[in-house]
Amino acid sequence: MNSPAPFLHVGFILISLSNLFLIVFMLVLFAVALIAPFPHRIRHDRSDRRD
Amino acid sequence: MTEQLAARRDAAAPTPAAPDAAGGMVEEPGWTAAVRRNLARRMPLTELLPSTQPAYVGSWVYVFGVTTIAALVWTIASGTILAFMGSAWWHTSALGHFVNSVHFWGAQMFFLFMVLHLWGKFWMASWRDGRAATWAVGVVIFLASIVTAFTGYLIQENFDSQWIAVNAKDAINATGLGGFFNVLNFGQMYGIHVMLMPIVVTLLVVLHILQVRTRGVVRPIGDPYTPTPETGGDTPEGRLEA
Numbered sequence: 001m002n003s004p005a006p007f008l009h010v011g012f013i014l015i016s017l018s019n020l021f022l023i024v025f026m027l028v029l030f031a032v033a034l035i036a037p038f039p040h041r042i043r044h045d046r047s048d049r050r051d
Numbered sequence: 052m053t054e055q056l057a058a059r060r061d062a063a064a065p066t067p068a069a070p071d072a073a074g075g076m077v078e079e080p081g082w083t084a085a086v087r088r089n090l091a092r093r094m095p096l097t098e099l100l101p102s103t104q105p106a107y108v109g110s111w112v113y114v115f116g117v118t119t120i121a122a123l124v125w126t127i128a129s130g131t132i133l134a135f136m137g138s139a140w141w142h143t144s145a146l147g148h149f150v151n152s153v154h155f156w157g158a159q160m161f162f163l164f165m166v167l168h169l170w171g172k173f174w175m176a177s178w179r180d181g182r183a184a185t186w187a188v189g190v191v192i193f194l195a196s197i198v199t200a201f202t203g204y205l206i207q208e209n210f211d212s213q214w215i216a217v218n219a220k221d222a223i224n225a226t227g228l229g230g231f232f233n234v235l236n237f238g239q240m241y242g243i244h245v246m247l248m249p250i251v252v253t254l255l256v257v258l259h260i261l262q263v264r265t266r267g268v269v270r271p272i273g274d275p276y277t278p279t280p281e282t283g284g285d286t287p288e289g290r291l292e293a
Contacts, residue, residue: 030112030167
């Protein structure tokens with residue numbers, strides 16, 4: 001906590017590794033949310049709808 | 052007693068239109084009756100608390116909204132404890148450190164899931180079909196959350212918060228708002244963070260949820276099916292059970 005955060009510096013890109021990790025993590029989580037199967041049941045009979 | 056309760060329940064129920072002498076339908080006059088009819092029409096309980104969802108909602112992308120709300124609940128709950136116990140407690144005791152960390156990470160998760168929710172809604176163009184106001188309120192929630200988080204950073208009462216405040220003071224003075232929003236005034240920042248902004252964000256989130264439930268979840272792009280008043284939000288693919 002008492003030292004500067006490690007940074008990635010490539011050309012004009014300057015970003016702390018913690019921020020870079022967070023952004024990559026969010027992109028991966030978003031991609032997984034799009035691809036991963038969602039457990040659910042489909043009801044086709046509209047006559048017994050509860051709502 | 053039972054009759055009194057029944058009378059009160061009947062009075063609270065939406066008043067149906069009654070036939071007048073000419074055979075036309077007359078609605079109960081008055082603005083309270085008009086508001087009641089409007090709420091009953093726009094926000095029926097079956098839409099506010101549905102037991103099923105359209106089939107296309109079966110994706111993890113639709114979960115980011117409720118995870119954002121869950122993070123908000125954790126943040127407000129831990130913030131309430133911090134407000135009661137005070138800064139000496141959260142800086143010196145082990146339990147205080149823990150609750151302070153829960154508050155910090157709750158805010159981190161709130162922003163993380165809010166941005167993922169934003170990405171999902173942006174790419175599905177969720178402002179379609181009369182949902183522009185829902186999108187706009189979401190934008191305002193995002194901006195209000197930034198103010199809340201910023202004031203939170205300013206009231207940590209450590210060197211980090213002092214460094215942020217001194218730098219922000221110059222920036223906000225440059226905007227001309229420094230006289231009204233003084234980041235070096237701890238009392239002002241504390242009041243805004245623990246009272247004003249939580250109320251603003253919570254009310255806006257409640258409004259956002261009501262908007263979503265009133266309109267329903269937007270259909271996928273390119274889906275030719277258009278809901279009608281007869282089918283409501285129902286879909287040919289069936290409904291997703293809650």
